[in-house]
Amino acid sequence: MINATNWKKNLYENYGLPDNYTDVSFLEELRKNIKPHSVTVKEAINLGASISIQFSIVILFVIVFIWLNNDWATPNTIFIISTILTIIGYLKYILKSCKMLERVSKDLRTVLIFLAFGYILSPVLKTLTETISTDTIYAMTIFMFLIHLIFSKYGSTNVSLSESLSITSSIFGSLMLTSRLSTPSHAFSLLTVAVQCFVLLPFLLSKLHNKIFISNILAFGTLYLLCNISATLSYVFVSMLILVHFICPLWYIKCQRYKENIYGPWDEAVVD
Known part of the structure; x- marks a missing residue:
């Protein structure tokens, strides 16, 4: 039988020893936090924004x-x-793009197609879910918007499956709300706002890097409009802003000290 003192990290030489046997030398290559990536306070607050x-x-x-x-x-x-507001945002977006004239002509055709089909289909969209109860419509809309918030892209700039799911759920939730409005004109206006908020606006936000400034503008505008509807919802919204903007980022920064990445002989081989 081979003694433990002759153990090596080679399976074909370990005859006579249990398969799960390890020597003290097995952990000689153990390393901790050799590639630390500490998120700064600014990065955390920017993600919260x-x-x-x-x-x-x-x-x-x-x-x-x-x-x-x-x-x-x-x-x-x-x-x-x-x-x-869409024209102002589009001008801001197009100034950062190349092939401006070609892009404008292509986008103009897309807008005309949307306006034509959206206006024609507005009566159909308004009556599509009229037979469903209002409580069910509101519950489904809240569920769709929660999916939109969960799968929205917050850090990555690449379009992914989750981003497509986010856009689809938000548009679907918006379509369900159109049936609660009084006329097809109301439905068409709401559908237009939905496309602008959940389809076009993310493209503009991907070109803008100062998320904190944009977040403050939207937050103050939302709070002002929300105060005219419900004071209770305004307090909830302010609490959410404080939680997302400050408490969660600072809490994450504090928890980073307890994070440890362990590297050792169990890792996969990497070609140098």
Whole structure:
């Protein structure tokens, strides 16, 4: 029988010893935190700002629905304001893109197709889920927006399956809300805002790097509009902002000291 003193880290030489036997020398190559990646406070707060932006966008969309549903604003007013904001954002986006003229002509055709089909299909979309109870519609919409928030891309700039799921769920939730409005014009205005918020706006945000500044603008605008609807919801929104912007990032920074990456002989071989 081979003695333990002759043990080597070679399976074909370890005859006579149990398969799970290890010598003290087995852990000689153990290393801890050889490639540490510590997230800075600014990076953590910036990621929190990205999450806050998505919350604000969803709440702003719900506010637009409440305005249309209560006739606090006409569909034409909502459509004109959202169109102006979209044009401003598109100019900001197109200035950072190459082949500007070719891109503008292609996007213009896409917009015309959407406006034509969206306006024609608005009566159909409005009556699509009219037979479903309002409570079910609201519950399904909340569920769809939760999926949108969970699968939105917060750090990565690449389009992935999760991003497609996020966009699909948000648009589906928006379509269900259109059946609660009074006229097809209301439905078309809400559908336009949904496309602008959940499809077009993420492309603009991917070109902008100062997430904290954008988050503050959206947060203050959302809070101002939310105060006119419900004081309780305003307090909840402020609490959420404090949690996402400050408490969670600082808590994550504090927990980094307990993180340990262990590297040893059990790792896969890497070609140098």
